[in-house]
Amino acid sequence: MSRIAARTLGALAAILLCGGCQGWGGSDSLFLYVETDSVKTNAVELGDSQKRTRRLIEEFRQVNPGVNIHVRHLPSDAFLRSTAFRTSRGLGPDLMVTRVVTALRLNQQKLSEPVELDPQRLKDIEPRFLDDFRVGRHLLAVPLLAQPELACFDRRRVPTPPRELNELIGLSAKGLRIGLPLRLTDLYWTSSALQANAAVERLLEEPASADAGLMISASDRQDLLRWLSWLNNANLQQNVEFADEPVDLVQRLEEGRLGWISCNSLWLERLGKALGSSFGVSELPGRAGEPAQGLTRLKVWSFGRHSTPRQRQLAKEFVLFTLNRLNQKRLMLAAPGNLPVNSTVLIPSKSSAVFAALAESLDRAQLMSFRDPDRIETRLAWINEVLERAIVNAVAPSDVLRTLQAGPAAAPPSRKP
Amino acid sequence: MRLFLYEISGWLGYLTRPQVMLQVLSGAVLYAIYAIWIRPQLLGRGHRLEFLGSLGLLLGLRLNALVLGWLGFPNGLAHYVAQLFSLWMVLALVQLVARRWFTAASIERLYRQLVRPLFALLVVGSLINQLDSLIDVGQIPLITLFGEPLTASGIVLILTIPYFLVVVSEYAVVGLGDLLQRLLGFSSSTRVAVELVSRYVVIAVGSLWVLRRIGLNSTAIAAVAGGLSVGLGFGIKEVFSNFVSGLWLLFEGSVRPGEILFIDGDPCEVRSLGLRAAVLWRDRDNAELVIPNQDFFTTTTTTYTGSDRMRRSQVDVSAAYRHDPETVIRLLEQVALASPRVLPQPAPKALLLSYGDSGINYALRFWIENPMNNASIKSEVSSAIWHRFSEEGIEIPFPQRVIQQIVHDPDIQQPADEIAKPEPEGP
Numbered sequence: 001m002s003r004i005a006a007r008t009l010g011a012l013a014a015i016l017l018c019g020g021c022q023g024w025g026g027s028d029s030l031f032l033y034v035e036t037d038s039v040k041t042n043a044v045e046l047g048d049s050q051k052r053t054r055r056l057i058e059e060f061r062q063v064n065p066g067v068n069i070h071v072r073h074l075p076s077d078a079f080l081r082s083t084a085f086r087t088s089r090g091l092g093p094d095l096m097v098t099r100v101v102t103a104l105r106l107n108q109q110k111l112s113e114p115v116e117l118d119p120q121r122l123k124d125i126e127p128r129f130l131d132d133f134r135v136g137r138h139l140l141a142v143p144l145l146a147q148p149e150l151a152c153f154d155r156r157r158v159p160t161p162p163r164e165l166n167e168l169i170g171l172s173a174k175g176l177r178i179g180l181p182l183r184l185t186d187l188y189w190t191s192s193a194l195q196a197n198a199a200v201e202r203l204l205e206e207p208a209s210a211d212a213g214l215m216i217s218a219s220d221r222q223d224l225l226r227w228l229s230w231l232n233n234a235n236l237q238q239n240v241e242f243a244d245e246p247v248d249l250v251q252r253l254e255e256g257r258l259g260w261i262s263c264n265s266l267w268l269e270r271l272g273k274a275l276g277s278s279f280g281v282s283e284l285p286g287r288a289g290e291p292a293q294g295l296t297r298l299k300v301w302s303f304g305r306h307s308t309p310r311q312r313q314l315a316k317e318f319v320l321f322t323l324n325r326l327n328q329k330r331l332m333l334a335a336p337g338n339l340p341v342n343s344t345v346l347i348p349s350k351s352s353a354v355f356a357a358l359a360e361s362l363d364r365a366q367l368m369s370f371r372d373p374d375r376i377e378t379r380l381a382w383i384n385e386v387l388e389r390a391i392v393n394a395v396a397p398s399d400v401l402r403t404l405q406a407g408p409a410a411a412p413p414s415r416k417p
Numbered sequence: 418m419r420l421f422l423y424e425i426s427g428w429l430g431y432l433t434r435p436q437v438m439l440q441v442l443s444g445a446v447l448y449a450i451y452a453i454w455i456r457p458q459l460l461g462r463g464h465r466l467e468f469l470g471s472l473g474l475l476l477g478l479r480l481n482a483l484v485l486g487w488l489g490f491p492n493g494l495a496h497y498v499a500q501l502f503s504l505w506m507v508l509a510l511v512q513l514v515a516r517r518w519f520t521a522a523s524i525e526r527l528y529r530q531l532v533r534p535l536f537a538l539l540v541v542g543s544l545i546n547q548l549d550s551l552i553d554v555g556q557i558p559l560i561t562l563f564g565e566p567l568t569a570s571g572i573v574l575i576l577t578i579p580y581f582l583v584v585v586s587e588y589a590v591v592g593l594g595d596l597l598q599r600l601l602g603f604s605s606s607t608r609v610a611v612e613l614v615s616r617y618v619v620i621a622v623g624s625l626w627v628l629r630r631i632g633l634n635s636t637a638i639a640a641v642a643g644g645l646s647v648g649l650g651f652g653i654k655e656v657f658s659n660f661v662s663g664l665w666l667l668f669e670g671s672v673r674p675g676e677i678l679f680i681d682g683d684p685c686e687v688r689s690l691g692l693r694a695a696v697l698w699r700d701r702d703n704a705e706l707v708i709p710n711q712d713f714f715t716t717t718t719t720t721y722t723g724s725d726r727m728r729r730s731q732v733d734v735s736a737a738y739r740h741d742p743e744t745v746i747r748l749l750e751q752v753a754l755a756s757p758r759v760l761p762q763p764a765p766k767a768l769l770l771s772y773g774d775s776g777i778n779y780a781l782r783f784w785i786e787n788p789m790n791n792a793s794i795k796s797e798v799s800s801a802i803w804h805r806f807s808e809e810g811i812e813i814p815f816p817q818r819v820i821q822q823i824v825h826d827p828d829i830q831q832p833a834d835e836i837a838k839p840e841p842e843g844p
Contacts, residue, residue, distance in 0.1 A: 029430025070427040072550060082550075089493030089547060090436030306436050306491065 030069045030314050031304070035079045035098040052334050060321050067314055076102060083111050087305060094307040094315045100132075103141040103302045104373035112302035114138035115312070121320050126343045128367065129298060141300040142319055145331060145338040147265045148361035149189055149294025151282045152250075154275060157259035161282035165193045165230065165292075168285050171260070172239040179249040179261035180234065182242050182391060184383050185295050185368070187231075189262065189284040193292040194230055196223035197366070203404065204379050205372075213407035221401065228390070228397035235391050242391050244384075264297060265337035265358055272336060272354075281357040283364070296365035299338075382408040421557045421569055428548045440485060440494040447477045464513055471509070475502050497547060501540060508532060530584045538577065563637030571631030582623040590615045609674045610667040613690060617664075655711075659693045662710035666690065671720055672713050677728075677788040679719035680706060684728075684788050700789050721788035727760065728788035732798050735776040737812040742769050745779060748809060752801045753783040758794045760784040776814035 034053070057069045072093075074082050079102055086092045096103070096112065106112040116138050122130065129143040151161055157176060162168040172178045181187055184200070191197045199220035208214050216224070234240045241258065243249045250267045252258040254274040262284055263271070272279050283291035301319045303312065321327060328340035332347070336354065339347065339362050349356040368376070383404070390400040431437045451474040459470040482495035508528075515524050545551050555570030594612040597603060603611065628638055645653075666672040672695055676687045685697040685706060695713070697706040721728050736745045746767040753765030765783035772778070781802070785794050806813060 027426075027430075029427045029433075031427070031430070068423065068427050068430070070424060070430075070549075072553060074550075085493070086547075088491055089497070090434055090440065090491035091431050091494070091548060306434055308433050308435070310433070311430075 027066045027068050028310060028314055030067060030095065030311060030318065031093040032069055032071045032318075033079070033083060033093040033096045033098075034071060034073045035076050035096070035102055036073050052331070055334075056322065056327065056331075059327075060318055063321075064314065064317065069318070080105060080109065080111070084109065087111050090306050092306050093304045094311045095304065095318065096302045097144060097299055098141075098302060100141070100298050100300055100368070101373050101377055103133075103300045105377075106302050107140045108373065111305065112140075113305045114140050115303045115316065117142065117316060117320065122323070124325065124342045124344045125323060126341055129341045132367070133300070141302045142323070143298050143300050143341040144319075144322060145299045145335075146341055146362055146365075147297040147299065147337060148339065148358060148365045149186065149262065149264055149284065149296065150357055150361045151260065151284050152253060152263045152267065152271055153260040153280045153282070154253065154256070154258075155278045155280040158280065161260075161280060162285045163289055163291065164285050164287055165190070166287075168260070169234065169237065169240075172234075172237050176239060176259045177257065178234075178237075178240045179252055179258040180240060180242050181246050181249060181262060182244040182384065182388055183246075184380055184387065186246060186262065186264070187387070188366070189286075189292040189294040190230065191227045192294075192366070193284070193286040194223070194227045195287070196227035197293065199223040200227070203383070204376055207375075208407035213405055216405050221405075224404065225397055225401055228400050231387075231391070232394070232397050232400075235394060244388060262294075265339070265361075266297075268337035268354065268358075269335065281354045283357055283361050291360070291364060293364050293366050294361060295368055296362060298341075298367065379408070418559050421554075421559055424549065424554060424557065431548065436491045437494065439490055440492065440498075443481050443485070444478060444495060444498050447474065447481060451477070468506075468509070468513070471502075471506055475499065475506060478502055494547065497543070501543070504539075505536065508536065527588075531581075531588070534577075534580070534584075563633060563640070565632055565634055565637070567631060574627050574631055578627045579620070579624060582620045586616045586619040586623075590619070605675055607673075613667055613674075614664070655709075656693055659710040662714050663690050663693075663695070666695075666710060666713055671718060671723065672710075675722070677721040677726070679721070680708070684721060684791060686789055701792070726788065727784050727786060728791055730783055730785050730791050730795055730798075732781045732783075732795055732802065733770075733778065734781065734799070734802055735773055735778050735814055736806070737776050737814045738772075740777075740811050742777060742779075744809075745769075745777070745811060748805055748811070749779060749781045749802065752805045753781055753798060756783075756794070756798050756801055758785060758790065759798065760786060775816050776812075 053071055057071070060069070061067055076099065079098065083092060083096065083106065092111065096106065098106065103112065107114070114135055122142075125143060129146065130139070133140045133142065153161055158171070162171055168178065180190075184204075188197065188200065191200045199216075202220060203214065203216070203224070206214050206216070235242065241249075241252070243252075246263060246267070249258065249261040250263060250271060253261050253263075253271065268281065284294050286292035301322075303315055303319075307315060322331070323342055325342055325344050328342040328345045331338055332340050332345065337358070339358055347355050347359040349359045386400065386403050389395065390403075432441070451470070455470050455473065456467075459466045478495065478499035482492045482499055485492035485495055512524055512528055512532075542551055545554055555568060555573070557569050558566035559569050559572055560567050590612040593615055594603075594608045597611055598605075598608045667690060672678070672687055672690060674687050674689055677684050678687060678697065679685075680697060680699070683699050683701050685699045688696040688698050688705065690710070694707045694709045697708060698704075699706060734749070736742075746769065749767035750765050753759050753767075754761060759765060760783070763784050765781065767779055767781045770778045770780050781798065783798065785791060803813070805811075
């Protein structure tokens with residue numbers, strides 16, 4: 001046997017022995033993947049979350065000594081691909097924190113595994129967050145935190161936030177610069193304010209036929225037309241801007257180029273730091289004095305497929321650790337904009353206007369149904385494209401409606417994995 | 418550093434997974450079978466058989482991956498190992514095939530300097546990427562340098578890029594030199610000078626790029642440069658002097674690689690002109706002389722390749738007094754012209770130098786193309802002269818001493834000066 005061959009085999013034996021040591025009483029390793037919003041917003045979105053994650057892990061290690069948790073942050077457009085790549089090697093994560101749609105697609109692609117958790121330890125989790133993930137006694141995913149949609153503004157320019165859409169447009173007519181997102185998930189609240197949200201939901205879920213396009217009822221057509229007309233009207237306002245990346249709106253608000261934007265709560269920390277005491281948060285404007293309903297994002301846990309029994313047990317322990325009352329409260333306070341899914345945690349609405357707005361937005365918020373995540377993602381991507389074209393080219397609402405009714409051309413490729 | 422070690426130690430945790438262990442073990446077993454039983458039997462039985470043996474291992478690794486997949490186990494790692502091994506085999510095949518066009522030594526050099534280190538980097542990088550994100554691991558800060566955190570990727574850049582700059586620039590500048598020589602009609606020595614200077618420029622620019630890339634602040638670089646200038650004044654003055662001398666010599670053109678210099682009575686070929694010293698090759702004993710560059714500045718240098726590469730050589734020979742010098746001179750010139758390695762132009766020239774004690778001394782002067790071949794060509798010409806003189810009946814005289822023993826008879830009184838008188842030397 002040549003020297004090189006002998007050395008290679010020796011090195012392999014050493015590695016295998018070291019690996020074996022871990023299973024014989026050495027330290028345990030747990031691999032955790034965290035999905036971030038996109039490549040562009042990765043750094044800003046994470047902010048101090050890496051530090052918070054490390055603190056949480058350190059606290060977990062105090063009660064489970066010898067457990068090493070390795071965290072990786074992956075942008076949402078690469079999350080499924082990266083996870084599939086490593087899972088095909090048996091090197092997939094033990095735990096993942098993702099959006100709901102990603103969690104469902106992980107499950108569809110057999111990159112995650114439903115697990116059974118002690119129901120007693122989940123009894124405090126809000127049922128409306130948990131029930132969608134139940135498959136018999138198993139859970140496809142476990143909710144971790146909620147991030148509602150709300151209005152963010154500069155108090156110096158908006159002393160009293162608008163309660164209705166008309167007020168918002170009125171303020172823009174008086175010179176207030178307003179920023180609106182272009183993605184349907186972020187614009188959903190405008191449809192609720194115009195009582196077109198049910199029609200929008202059906203638009204997302206309705207199966208399309210190749211020849212007839214989408215079947216949209218007459219009342220839904222009216223609702224959609226009303227909503228599209230409002231968007232068109234807003235687009236024609238001199239002081240209303242649309243942006244396809246939420247981070248662009250956040251940046252413009254920080255720089256003072258905008259006075260009011262609709263934003264997800266995940267941006268609160270950054271905006272709070274930038275604007276200081278001038279930063280204001282409120283519920284989204286609706287109609288007839290009632291706030292609008294936004295879509296709430298959920299961050300959920302999913303379990304990897306190739307964990308050893310020990311790793312799976314530790315992963316379950318870690319998930320339940322993050323869901324207990326104390327840690328949910330800590331997460332809420334340490335990461336502004338993230339609300340607990342544990343119903344026993346009290347949100348300090350009375351002492352903080354921000355938390356009050358968050359809590360009210362969350363109470364009112366809708367959760368998107370993801371019965372068929374692939375279809376929803378594809379349909380969302382298509383509607384986003386239609387809306388973008390309509391806003392950029394100032395297309396007449398009736399034409400936009402015709403485009404929507406014609407349905408997606410032929411399974412347009414989703415921009416998200 | 419702690420975070421880096423923490424991440425690396427975590428990778429071993431994957432080995433506790435049966436799916437990973439199965440892939441690693443099955444690959445290791447196949448390799449062990451190949452290394453212990455198959456390869457020793459094929460060694461020394463020709464490249465073709467050895468290659469077939471490796472091909473067998475590759476097929477085994479592929480089959481192993483397919484079987485694992487068929488049994489429902491993850492098999493990505495097994496495929497990855499097979500892919501790496503097939504790449505290694507392709508490289509080995511290219512090395513074998515390239516021997517048809519290039520020398521084995523030059524290919525081996527290329528592989529040793531460039532291909533194998535690149536392959537090793539590829540293996541390490543891709544393996545890390547299998548286990549973790551190469552970018553994430555690269556961004557882990559390891560140490561602090563001049564107040565700036567130096568990441569793992571920065572350290573890898575510092576360790577590898579200068580090496581590859583030095584190695585790759587050597588091959589790249591040869592192509593550049595060749596192109597410029599064709600376009601601008603450089604002489605070979607100018608081409609070498611251009612190549613060397615280009616190489617220094619590439620290495621210098623590349624090194625600065627690495628320093629910038631790893632995020633070393635410009636103040637720190639200026640501080641290093643300041644420290645170096647102080648160092649230049651004291652410790653490394655000689656090194657810097659030699660470096661500047663080397664650059665000067667390159668442009669001056671007297672000591673460029675390929676030039677022939679006369680060092681200590683021997684013609685030597687300049688092999689390389691380095692940062693500190695020039696390396697010269699002496700044909701006589703195949704020795705390499707390492708001479709500091711600044712020595713060429715302070716001492717007289719004799720070169721055979723200043724304006725051309727020709728050397729005038731000379732063979733001294735004597736002929737007996739009885740031969741007509743005109744005949745001898747003609748014969749000598751004919752011999753030189755008949756010698757294949759003697760240049761016909763400038764024409765060889767024989768001269769009568771002097772009348773010696775034993776014969777008339779002649780010199781045959783002729784020109785040769787390569788100064789390094791002087792000794793062997795002189796030998797050839799001298800040998801040809803002997804044969805030609807022999808054919809023509811021309812005697813090459815040499816001193817002869819006749820010793821006559823005198824028998825001393827005590828009865829006969831001889832004068833003392835007669836006994837002491839030396840015998841005359843015969844021709």
